[in-house]
Amino acid sequence: MPLDLTKLNKEQRVAVVHGKGPLLIVAGAGTGKTTVITQRIVYLIEKGETKPEEILAVTFTEKAAAEMEERVDVLLPYGYVDLWISTFHSFCERILRDYALDIGLPADFKILDNTAGWLLVYRNLDKFDLNYYKPLGNPTKFIQALISHFSHCKDQGIYPEDYLEYAEKLKTRDDMPEDDETERIKEVAGAFHTYQRLLLENSSLDFGDLINYCLKLFQKRQLILKKYREKFKYILVDEFQDTNWAQYELIKILAESKNNLTVCADDDQAIYRWRGASFSNIIQFKKDFPKAKQISLVKNYRSCQNILDLAYKFIKANDPDRLEYVNKISKKLFAKEKGRGIIEHISAKSLEEEVNKTIKKILEILKKDKDADYNDFAILVRANDAANPFIKALERTGLPYQFLASKGLYSKPVVLDVISYFKLLDNYHESPAVYRILNMPFLEIPPQDIMKLTQYSYKRTKSLYESMEELPLIPGISSKTQEKIVSVLSLIKNHTIF
The missing domain is CATH 3.40.50.300 (P-loop containing nucleotide triphosphate hydrolases)
Structure with missing residues (x-):
């Protein structure tokens, strides 16, 4: 063309x-x-x-x-x-795959994301000389913060040797007393050096390294x-x-x-x-x-x-x-567009009220404008966690949605579903895991049936799994739901036979 x-x-x-x-x-x-x-x-x-x-x-x-x-x-x-x-x-x-050996890197290097980098540090925590950043109660507390700091350093072209040199200068300056802050910087510099050495020993690079x-x-x-x-x-x-x-x-x-x-x-x-x-x-x-x-x-x-x-x-x-x-x-x-766009400020006294008013506004527009589609709406939030109240409200209302944020692997719904199922296989009495499984969309179990099951469980002080096994004793649950729960119980038993 x-x-x-x-x-x-x-x-x-x-x-x-x-x-x-x-x-x-x-x-x-x-x-x-x-x-x-x-x-x-x-x-x-x-x-x-x-x-x-x-x-x-x-x-x-x-x-x-x-x-x-x-x-x-x-x-x-x-x-x-x-x-x-x-x-x-x-x-x-692409460049490094062709010329890695020219700079002393392994040609078959792996690329680690944040999660893989965290695991690498976690598995080798004993190789880090940490004091300030390894609290006794939770030795892994600062791993992610350290990795993020190392990433920022790489973004600015600061290498471990530069950080170590800076730490040494602080140590030798006459006008700089060797206090806790100096020791902390020395500790971070040493950790940065150890982290980079671990990456190379494991034939790995992070995104900053590329x-x-x-x-x-x-x-x-x-x-x-x-x-x-x-x-x-x-x-x-x-x-x-x-x-x-x-x-x-x-x-x-x-x-x-x-x-x-x-x-x-x-x-x-x-x-x-x-x-x-x-x-x-x-x-x-x-x-x-x-x-x-x-x-x-x-x-x-x-x-x-x-x-x-x-x-x-x-x-x-x-x-x-x-x-x-x-x-x-x-x-x-x-x-270049003519006309005026509609700008409206929704004022609310609490987060719950804000969420409810937002959902109400969407439903109102859908009812008023017959040409409007679900794809015409977007809810923007400041941080990923701030989307959770809106997600729950959309689910309660039955409005379809896509959460497009770039969340971590272990925060993705499908991964949480798999983890819940594994928890259930490990312990039948893990009721929160059972509840998540029952709410999985492909099962299409009505909320009212799940509510009856949880009420029975609460009254009899039994786990949700035990209540599922006593399904015939629970009144008011539809025959379709009973078939699906029997199918879930069968799957659980099959997957726990070793």
């Missing part, structure tokens, strides 16, 4: 057809930044400026990378299969760096505001000396500041590339003007820690 630039607005078109040299695209929410990046990739290929395999495009999530790749694939003719579109971590893993070792590879092996500098004639970075120090250094060293680097950023949409990302990278980009062309995308295709105006009023409260304030540019968005 040939590229049609007439559908783009003026600013988008200028960004797409930009020639060589650094380019900073400041793109507000809903201004079509992904469209600009994908069409810029296609434009560079169609105009013969470069080959598909000579373009590197990186973003932050697998979903965003897949979406970008899909859009480019639709716009390009068949046969363009060598595009490098991926996340930062996937890109670095970026840092790839950066080290390019810094120490100039021939490899030269190969990839020559290979990638154009580099594009989406969500640049979410890059940390190490990621920016990696991109910067790759882009030299052609500096055909396009970054798309909006500090107001930064979501990884907790992980070391900082809008200062955008400021630093302007300093590193003073001749960079800057284009602001401010035409919004998603919302009505009154919604944009209210959002802008709120985000201005973050001044002076915003690019708009620092660079003296305007990021105020202008709606």
Whole structure:
């Protein structure tokens, strides 16, 4: 499909057809930044400026990378299969798989997520010289906090040897008494060193290592760096505001000396500041590339003007820690959509009241608007745990939902279901586990039948499992539910025969 630039607005078109040299695209929410990046990739290929395999495009999530790749694939003719579109971590893993031995890493390294990292430390806790971070009552209390701290260090390019050197300097300074704080820092530095040694001994890397070792590879092996500098004639970075120090250094060293680097950023949409990302990278980009062309995308295709105006009023409260304030540019968005959006503030005196009013509002809209669908609603919360009251209310009301938060493995409902079943097999009297099993959706046991079962259990001071075995004695339970419970009992007995 040939590229049609007439559908783009003026600013988008200028960004797409930009020639060589650094380019900073400041793109507000809903201004079509992904469209600009994908069409810029296609434009560079169609105009013969470069080959598909000579373009590197990186973003932050697998979903965003897949979406970008899909859009480019639709716009390009068949046969363009060598595009490098991926996340930062996937890109670095691909490089390290080929050149791990050149930097002293095992070629068959494993990648550990947070849970696997925690287990590695837990199993080797005796190898850590911990005092402050190993309380007697709960020796594993601070493992996750330590791993998170090590991850932050790696995001900023701080290695264990740097931390140890810093701790030693504190120890030897005449004006720094060797107090508890100094000892604590020395303990953390030693733990960081031990953790990194354990990773390497187990042929493992964490996500921070992927970026840092790839950066080290390019810094120490100039021939490899030269190969990839020559290979990638154009580099594009989406969500640049979410890059940390190490990621920016990696991109910067790759882009030299052609500096055909396009970054798309909006500090107001930064979501990884907790992980070391900082809008200062955008400021630093302007300093590193003073001749960079800057284009602001401010035409919004998603919302009505009154919604944009209210959002802008709120985000201005973050001044002076915003690019708009620092660079003296305007990021105020202008709606292409006509009309006014409905903004309503629901006031409640308690969390329970807030949840009930929210669910009531959803039901009210569904009843009023016949074209509305469940997919038209989204409930946003500040943290994963804050969603729990809404989830319970949705379940009580019978409203279908999807919880899309990136939760830990052991918090996922399907894993909790499996764990509950294992607990039940280990101990038939584990009533909370039985209750969770009975509420599993595929069984379709009505809540009123489960209520009768729990009431019988409470009155007879029996476990739920024992009550299930006395099912014929419990009045009012439907025949369908009885069949399902008999089936569950049969499964339990079959799975406990060793």
